[in-house]
Amino acid sequence: MVIERIDEQMPGVILDRHAFRGDQTILVDRDRLLEVVDLIFAEGFQLLVDVTAMDALPREPRFDVVYHWLNLTSQERLRLKVRVAEGVSVPSLVSRFKSADWSEREVFDLFGIPFEGHPNLQRLMMWEDFPGHPLRKDFPLDGGDLFCTQDIGASYSPEARSLNA
């Protein structure tokens, strides 16, 4: 399996791992991301399927940037995670994978995670002066825009409101 091969060639780079029925996940440090990416590219993981992120708010550092790779010859899949705090940037993979371009812009737009070395790091979905990053857990569902919910009898439950506050 690819996790063992990474272990052999770069001992200690994998901070955490998880494998279940072919679902292989590794957690690496952001400073060594590019080295690991070059290694797994050499191992045959040449299709970057998706770049996404996760916000685990009370946790520190709060974000997981998640990369999904597919090995086109062996049909193996690999998930790679990088843990970053708010405002900390992640090295961009655009120089290695063209598909990272829009995916990283989407993550930047919706989570506010900057990608270092991205050629055109602008919002992909929301408009330019949109306030905030909507997929963050502390972003209010209505975007802080009360016009969205006013004149509506059945508003959010108090529990949901407190989550949004």
Place this chain on the structure above:
Amino acid sequence: MAAINLDDSVMTTRLDAVVNWARKNSLWPLPFGTACCAIEFMSMMASRYDFSRFGAEALRFSPRQSDMLLVLGTITNKQAPVLRQVYAQMAEPKWVVSVGVCASSGGMYRTYSTLQGIDRVVPVDVYVPGCPPRPESMIYGVMKLQEKIVKEGRTDRKEHLERFYESLARQEELQEAGGLSSYQVVREMVLAAGEQGKQQIW
């Protein structure tokens, strides 16, 4: 001099009545399909529900050639100015049917990205509830629109449209003055209207 007997070949009526009769039976729909309502709409146009029975079978995908705008699905804040432009480009007189709850009120998308009802940016004539509404509901909605058209005076829609064109001119002014994009301006106009307790910007 022999009297000409016209018998039944001439009928007298009001101009309004005959014009409206022609309008209601030759609606030219423009489908603005953005979500699952558009799938139900395909079913409505196809042979089972056969919408051509109501005189509106010829879909035109150019707003210049159509007079009934069917908004079929969720409209996001970013798409609101597109909808306004499409509506502005349509041939007069024009009518709008808001199909489904997303178009009518934002529906279940009570979120930062969704326009909470297209009536905030364009005038709407008929709302069809449902998520998505069945083809029967859409047909009923258009039948209601036909009833509405029959009752219209020839100049009834003028004021309605002028107000819309004024708001469009205001939008363009704001865009040029601030160097802003259309969706930023429409968003600001919607918010400003909301603060004044108004439901729409037109």
